[in-house]
Amino acid sequence: DGGITQSPKYLFRKEGQNVTLSCEQNLNHDAMYWYRQDPGQGLRLIYYSQIVNDFQKGDIAEGYSVSREKKESFPLTVTSAQKNPTAFYLCASTVDRVTEAFFGQGTRLTVV
């Protein structure tokens, strides 16, 4: 079945450490997105990529980094510069503006 796979589902990190969240899709979609979800704040866009080897900052990119070396993969690194990284992170993809976004199951990151 086609879809988006995020791993791990739960992740614990010590303060000061970088951590990478995985996002893989086999839908052959060009565009991929990372959103951060906090209670009462909806989904906020961190980074997006509309083509391989190109990506753009979203609304809250500070403290995060991404890469897009393959069409199928769009990993997100949460760096130690992110002041409040505890959140639920969602990866999504779209094929074009007419179709809906397809989401992974999310990764819940907790800083301990």
Place this chain on the structure above:
Amino acid sequence: AQSVTQLDSQVPVFEEAPVELRCNYSSSVSVYLFWYVQYPNQGLQLLLKYLSGSTLVKGINGFEAEFNKSQTSFHLRKPSVHISDTAEYFCAVSLTGGSYIPTFGRGTSLIVHP
């Protein structure tokens, strides 16, 4: 830039009662509109979408939404809710031209009581 406003952060309702979740959008160009549902600790799933044509759109699980261009609204309705409808609901827009990054509202938590 486009924006989405979901007017209610939480909507409590009794089982088998009707419900309406409100969504308004702002955009200088025409948009495509979507409603998604999210169950706890999961990703979002599409409920329904409006692209063009009939302003009344039917989706999965008995939900429907009506696009009102003059009021820039896309409210979600269900005539009779079930306990299993308890979830977070998100309204989203995508521009018909230019960048097509989906923009989401803050979500409405639907709580169905027995």
